[in-house]
Amino acid sequence: MGAKVPPRRRRSAFTKKDRLVLFGLVGIPTALCIALVVIPAILTILLSFTFWDGIGGLKTIHWAGFQNYRQIFTLYEAFPKALRNNALWLVFFALIPTPAGIILAYFVDKKLKGTNFYQTAFYLPMVLSLAVTGIVWDYIFRTNGLVNSLLGNTSAESAISWFGDPHKNIWVVLGIASWRHVGYIMMLYLAGMKAVDPALHEAAAIDGATDWYTFRRVIFPSLSAVNVIIVVVTVIDSLRAFDLVYIINRGRNGLELLGVLVYENIFGESSRIGWGAALATMLFLLSIIPIMIYLYQTFKKDK
Amino acid sequence: MVTGKKTVVGHAVTSAILSILGLLWLLPILWTLLQSLRPYGEVLRYGSFSWPKVLNFHNYYVALVQSEMWRYFLNSVEVTVPAVILTLFLASMVAFVVSRYSFKFNIPLLMLFTAANLLPPQLVFIPLYRMYLAIPVPSFINDNGVLYDTQLGLILIHVAFQMGFATFVLSNYMKTIPKEISESAVVDGATVWVHYSKVMLPLLRPALASLGVLLTTWIYNDFFWSVALLKTGNKRPITAALSNLQGEFFKDYNLLAAGAALAFIPTLIVFFVLRRQFVAGLTLGSTKG
Numbered sequence: 001m002g003a004k005v006p007p008r009r010r011r012s013a014f015t016k017k018d019r020l021v022l023f024g025l026v027g028i029p030t031a032l033c034i035a036l037v038v039i040p041a042i043l044t045i046l047l048s049f050t051f052w053d054g055i056g057g058l059k060t061i062h063w064a065g066f067q068n069y070r071q072i073f074t075l076y077e078a079f080p081k082a083l084r085n086n087a088l089w090l091v092f093f094a095l096i097p098t099p100a101g102i103i104l105a106y107f108v109d110k111k112l113k114g115t116n117f118y119q120t121a122f123y124l125p126m127v128l129s130l131a132v133t134g135i136v137w138d139y140i141f142r143t144n145g146l147v148n149s150l151l152g153n154t155s156a157e158s159a160i161s162w163f164g165d166p167h168k169n170i171w172v173v174l175g176i177a178s179w180r181h182v183g184y185i186m187m188l189y190l191a192g193m194k195a196v197d198p199a200l201h202e203a204a205a206i207d208g209a210t211d212w213y214t215f216r217r218v219i220f221p222s223l224s225a226v227n228v229i230i231v232v233v234t235v236i237d238s239l240r241a242f243d244l245v246y247i248i249n250r251g252r253n254g255l256e257l258l259g260v261l262v263y264e265n266i267f268g269e270s271s272r273i274g275w276g277a278a279l280a281t282m283l284f285l286l287s288i289i290p291i292m293i294y295l296y297q298t299f300k301k302d303k
Numbered sequence: 304m305v306t307g308k309k310t311v312v313g314h315a316v317t318s319a320i321l322s323i324l325g326l327l328w329l330l331p332i333l334w335t336l337l338q339s340l341r342p343y344g345e346v347l348r349y350g351s352f353s354w355p356k357v358l359n360f361h362n363y364y365v366a367l368v369q370s371e372m373w374r375y376f377l378n379s380v381e382v383t384v385p386a387v388i389l390t391l392f393l394a395s396m397v398a399f400v401v402s403r404y405s406f407k408f409n410i411p412l413l414m415l416f417t418a419a420n421l422l423p424p425q426l427v428f429i430p431l432y433r434m435y436l437a438i439p440v441p442s443f444i445n446d447n448g449v450l451y452d453t454q455l456g457l458i459l460i461h462v463a464f465q466m467g468f469a470t471f472v473l474s475n476y477m478k479t480i481p482k483e484i485s486e487s488a489v490v491d492g493a494t495v496w497v498h499y500s501k502v503m504l505p506l507l508r509p510a511l512a513s514l515g516v517l518l519t520t521w522i523y524n525d526f527f528w529s530v531a532l533l534k535t536g537n538k539r540p541i542t543a544a545l546s547n548l549q550g551e552f553f554k555d556y557n558l559l560a561a562g563a564a565l566a567f568i569p570t571l572i573v574f575f576v577l578r579r580q581f582v583a584g585l586t587l588g589s590t591k592g
Contacts (some may be wrong), residue, residue, distance in 0.1 A: 006362045006364055014495075015494070017494065017496075018494055018496075019495070019496040021495045021496045021499075022400060022404075022495050023394040024396075025399065025400050025495075025499065026396070026397060026400050026412065027410075028393065028396070029393040029394070029396060029397045029466055029470070030397070030415070032393070032414065032462065032463050032466070032508040033416060033419050033463055033466060033467070035413065035420065035463075036427070036431065036459060036460055037419040037427055037463050037464065038415070038419060038427070038431040039430070040426075040429070040431045040434065041427050043429075043430035044426050044427065044430055045426075045428050045528075047313065047429060047430070049520075054429075057575070088479035104321075107317055107321060110314070110317070110322070112314050112317055112318035112321070113315075113318040114315075114318050114321065115318075115321075117322060117325055118322055118324065118328075119319045120324030120325075120330050120578070121324075121326070121328040121329055122324075122325065123572070123578070123582070124328070124329065124330070124332065124574070125332075127520055127522075127524075127567075127570045127571065127573070127574040127581070128332075128524070128567050128569070128570065129524030129525075129526060129542045129566070129570075130526060131524075131526040131542050131543070131546065132524075132542065132545065132563050132566050132567045135335075135545065135559065135560075135563040136331045136332060136334075136335045136563060136567075137331055139331070139334055139338055139351070140330075140331050140334060141334050142556075143573075144350060145352060146334060146351065146352060147352065149350060149351065149352030152354070154350060160362075166351070175444075177510075179328070183328075184585075187582060187585060187586065188585070188586060191582070191585075191586030193340070211365060214371050236421060239423060240423050240424070242425075242527055243344030243526045243527060243581045246530075247526070247545075247546055253404065258425075259423065260423050262425040263425065264433070264530075266428075266429055267531075273429060276428055278427060279425075280423070280425045280426045280429065281426070283423045283425055283426060284422065284423060287421065287423055288423070290421075290472070291418055291421045291422075293415050294417070294421065295417060295418060298417070298471075299410055299413065299414060
């Protein structure tokens with residue numbers, strides 16, 4: 001942090017009004033953040049150790065210990081499916097769209113003919129909401145949609161139900177989610193590559209290295225900060241996934257995800273706040289690791 | 304590097320492959336737009352994969368006027384505009400303090416905001432929902448007299464969540480502004496408020512513009528919070544309203560295509576007009592960190 005007024009002179013320069021203004025500048029946003037995010041988050045963790053139907057008043061909350069967790073692990077049929085799907089989401093994202101985005105960034109960075117066109121095309125899915133994305137892709141994968149038409153499955157019997165078949169739908173959804181993720185990764189990477197010292201390129205070229213070799217051995221390792229962000233973004237997006245499956249079939253029948261189960265336990269037919277809170281807490285425990293990595297990476301040089 | 308024949312051919316092949324990929328990437332959007340221009344009756348008869356005979360804007364007319372999509376779009380504007388302005392304003396305040404003064408709480412504060420931004424929304428909304436049901440508001444805001452099911456409540460949670468990212472980006476940006484500007488302001492006897500509002504805020508304009516574009520897209524596109532915090536269908540912003548309309552349009556997919564297009568066309572326009580700001584906003588947070 002470069003810009004600082006020396007503390008000693010500053011302290012004496014503060015008037016009473018200045019101190020009040022400073023307090024307001026920091027206090028108002030902090031209060032809002034604590035009231036609407038931090039306190040509810042802590043309360044959710046506490047609620048995960050209680051029984052509550054959410055309908056009765058606060059007096060109907062009873063202490064449950066680890067009962068909710070035990071029940072979810074042993075009785076809740078959708079839970080293992082959701083856990084598996086979230087894990088699959090993460091592995092799939094790490095193996096396919098993330099490397100694809102990095103490789104695309106490498107090619108797009110060459111600024112060949114048509115770069116404006118295809119760069120825009122890859123970015124475009126990012127500005128669509130996930131809800132709209134679900135609807136847009138429905139026209140492609142519906143039983144009478146584009147894919148079935150191209151495959152010649154025009155009759156109702158031969159048409160493949162891409163969203164309805166629990167063995168196929170998660171893969172279709174992962175493909176759709178990747179369609180958005182690739183552009184994001186590519187954008188982050190392109191920005192990172194612009195910041196690389198041109199001398200690195202030149203030195204590698206003089207040594208006779210090919211472009212691709214330079215990218216793999218020189219550019220990629222020098223972008224460790226961007227790489228950390230990409231890992232964090234990928235993990236957090238995989239855990240947060242909600243909108244897309246919710247708009248497709250409310251996250252049922254093969255599309256179970258932790259984020260949707262939380263929602264279903266609170267707003268669904270049987271309101272079980274304890275289960276919802278326990279699931280949300282697990283989601284939190286899974287995402288706290290990438291959050292900590294991110295915070296450490298970002299703020300270590302400031303300390 | 305020597306640019307031989309091989310490289311030239313290689314470049315041509317690469318750019319051809321990338322262009323085809325780009326077309327493929329656009330296909331779902333273009334396909335939806337095509338469907339939105341076709342009458343449902345024709346598609347029902349010949350299938351969606353048939354050469355269109357009639358193309359017109361009838362579906363858009365029905366979606367906008369009969370299904371009152373314009374109302375949902377206005378709802379989106381009413382939520383998005385105040386939420387973005389408030390987020391930028393509050394975030395710039397915190398960013399100003401942590402980047403211009405050396406208080407002990409600076410880094411813990413930035414960490415708090417950043418962490419809050421990264422938390423899964425599901426972790427927050429059970430107690431938040433109950434809090435919103437318990438917080439009283441005047442009846443001109445909500446007939447039921449509580450914060451739940453109001454656009455104000457939706458705005459507040461957007462601000463609370465997005466502030467983290469905005470603060471982080473703005474404080475990074477502010478660190479690149481020379482400290483001499485601040486020093487001379489202090490020497491000239493500027494109060495903290497003048498230092499913030501008259502000296503620093505105008506210098507933040509490019510970063511505020513980039514962030515503004517990005518936050519507008521994110522908040523406009525929100526689905527989770529709108530569905531969770533607004534019960535009344537006709538209060539919902541356009542993105543969330545689409546899921547209601549899915550049921551209504553169940554029989555008429557071409558009308559739904561027009562509805563979806565009406566929801567995403569504004570974001571496409573923002574993207575095409577302000578692409579530079581959009582990209583800058585997203586990458587400001589990642590490269591300077």
